[in-house]
Amino acid sequence: xxxxRASSSPAEFDPFSDDYFIDPYDVYRRMRDECPVxxxxxxxxxxxxxxxxxxxxxxxxxxxxxxxxxxLSTLNSDPDAIRSWRLIIMMDPPEHDRMxxxxxxxxxxxxxxxxxxxxxxxIQSYLAPFDDxxxxxxxxxxxxxxxxxxxxxxxxxxxxxxxxxxxxxxxxLHREPGQMDPTPEGAEAAMEAGIYFLELAQERxxxxxDDMISRLTQVEVDRGDGQMTQLDDAEIAGFLSLLGGAGxxxxxxxxxxxxxxxxxxxxxxxxxxxxxxxxxxxxxEILRYFPPSQYQGRYSVRDSEYGGVTVPAGYPTILVTGxxxxxxxxxxxPDQFDIDRPASLALGFGYGVHSCLGAALAxxxxxxxxxxxxxxxxxxxxxxxxxxxxxxxxxxxxxxxxVHRAR
Ligand code: HEM
Numbered sequence: 001x002x003x004x005r006a007s008s009s010p011a012e013f014d015p016f017s018d019d020y021f022i023d024p025y026d027v028y029r030r031m032r033d034e035c036p037v038x039x040x041x042x043x044x045x046x047x048x049x050x051x052x053x054x055x056x057x058x059x060x061x062x063x064x065x066x067x068x069x070x071x072l073s074t075l076n077s078d079p080d081a082i083r084s085w086r087l088i089i090m091m092d093p094p095e096h097d098r099m100x101x102x103x104x105x106x107x108x109x110x111x112x113x114x115x116x117x118x119x120x121x122x123i124q125s126y127l128a129p130f131d132d133x134x135x136x137x138x139x140x141x142x143x144x145x146x147x148x149x150x151x152x153x154x155x156x157x158x159x160x161x162x163x164x165x166x167x168x169x170x171x172x173l174h175r176e177p178g179q180m181d182p183t184p185e186g187a188e189a190a191m192e193a194g195i196y197f198l199e200l201a202q203e204r205x206x207x208x209x210d211d212m213i214s215r216l217t218q219v220e221v222d223r224g225d226g227q228m229t230q231l232d233d234a235e236i237a238g239f240l241s242l243l244g245g246a247g248x249x250x251x252x253x254x255x256x257x258x259x260x261x262x263x264x265x266x267x268x269x270x271x272x273x274x275x276x277x278x279x280x281x282x283x284x285e286i287l288r289y290f291p292p293s294q295y296q297g298r299y300s301v302r303d304s305e306y307g308g309v310t311v312p313a314g315y316p317t318i319l320v321t322g323x324x325x326x327x328x329x330x331x332x333x334p335d336q337f338d339i340d341r342p343a344s345l346a347l348g349f350g351y352g353v354h355s356c357l358g359a360a361l362a363x364x365x366x367x368x369x370x371x372x373x374x375x376x377x378x379x380x381x382x383x384x385x386x387x388x389x390x391x392x393x394x395x396x397x398x399x400x401x402x403v404h405r406a407r
Contacts, residue, residue: 011035013047015072015295015318016175021391024294025335028323037309043180045072045316046300051327051347053306054319057298058351064298064317066354067092071393073181075297075316086238089246093353094224102219102231103239104357106154106212112360115154116368122149123368131376138373138382138401143255147365151247151358155240156211157200166248168193170399173249173392182393193241201236213240243358251362253292253390253397254283255369260401261286263382265337272339273374282339283366287325287348289337294322294396296350321347322396379406 011034013027014020020027031038031049038047048054057064069075069082069090082090088099105111126146130136145163152162171189172182182190200213208214216236220228231239262269272282295318302313311317325347326334349356356362380403388400 011038013038013040013049013320014042015393016043016178016180018177021177021389021396024322024396025326028320028326031320032323032327032329037306037311039315043072043316045075045318046311047295047318047320048306048311049320049323049327050307051324051330054321054324054347055345055351057304057306057317057319058296058354060304061092061353063300063302063304064319065092065301066090066096066298068299068316070297072297072316072318073393075299076180084234085241086235087242088239088357089242089354096353098222098224099235100357102216102221103212103243107357107360109360112364115361116364118153119150119365120368120372122146122153123365123372127372127376133405135402135404138259138403139252139256139398140400143252143259143369144399146369147251148244148248150365151244151361154212154247155243156204156209156213157240157244161196164196165193165244166252168196169245169249170390172245173390173395175391175393177391180393194237197237197240197244198233200240201233205233246356247358247361249392249395250292251365251369253395254286254362254366255373256398256401257290257292257396258282258286258366258370259373259380259403260382260384260387260398261290261337263380263384263403268337268339269374272370273378276371276374278339279367279370279374280363281341281343282370283363284343284346285337285339285341286366287346288331288341288344289325290396291322291325291348292395292397293348293350295320295394296354297394321350377403377405380404381406 011030013031028049036050036053048057067090068079069077074082088096091099123146126142148166149162168189171186174183174186176183204213205217216231216239220230222228271278298317298319300311300313300315300317304311328334349359383402383404386402387398390397390399
């Protein structure tokens, strides 16, 4: 990879380039220093890179709307089509708040805490088969399959159909270098997933079971005019595809990233192995240092000013939390992976009205996955030459992380 610091060309940020997919952190540093409020002429978007700017923009949903979508492909699509998907992540208040309230009770730290035995059982079931092995793939064998199994159990997706959801998602999120939009296979996968969730909602309305999908067919929501009405099938399908998608891809990446970071920082891993009580702090540091969600997309609906530069109305704007969480203006030694770092805002879960609904679940899954890894694989090495990074929109991490036992 080229050393961008040594380059005299103007700072550029291309979220569909190999540089970004492989390691964006040198580029981020340059953007923060030289061009923190940036317009990309190739794709036609604005981007913010500094901690203070990213936090302020995240809080200002009146200026930076989610109603046009949250990735660059949807931000450049027809907003009416986006609205028809009925995803809370692509709604603004007050509609967003009313819809989010329908599911938020299921995801409170207390409600999630009650699921710990189920979550641990699922996680153990994927790691135990490798207890006597010398090697396994931390993503393909472990962090890929378990999160989708957990969220699908919570929702009520039938066994046998759960892993298909992450295969669809992998295709939907994949981007070829230089391409903002999904591949034809990705577009087809999105269609198939949408039809699958719609039919599942219709099926549970006909034959309710004791699960979240069935409960969503029964709840009523205030539409803002005082009228309470039930969710229609498309709205339920929207919840299922968002929860299934968000619940599946991100924890996969966090745990894969954890394996690589622990391999590169054995002193930090030793702390977790010796004292499992430090695992939650390790999860927070992985989220800061190498977060699965690198940026969140918005659409600027009115002019705003950052560092003397006007971000005009009418443009896709991305808030690069992956850069903000390495901003040397805010963090001491930001490029050092240090699980003893003082706690701070977890920007890795976003910030403001859309901050991650599944944060308590994500933290618990990640903590248990690392606890189990530390217990069963107290010393390991990652074969970095054979790791593979995903090329995904918004999501960063690995598809392959070969792990070998070290003695
Ligand atoms: C390590 C794992 C995870 C990370 C890094 C992560 C990250 C994020 C981020 C950055 C956002 C904000 C998006 C935006 O502002 O546009 C978000 C929103 C969201 N996340 Fe997560 N997430 C994780 C796990 C989960 C899980 C397990 C679920 C399970 C249900 C989930 C469900 C959601 C939902 C529904 C939203 C949208 C909330 C809203 O629009 O109000 N996430 N997540």
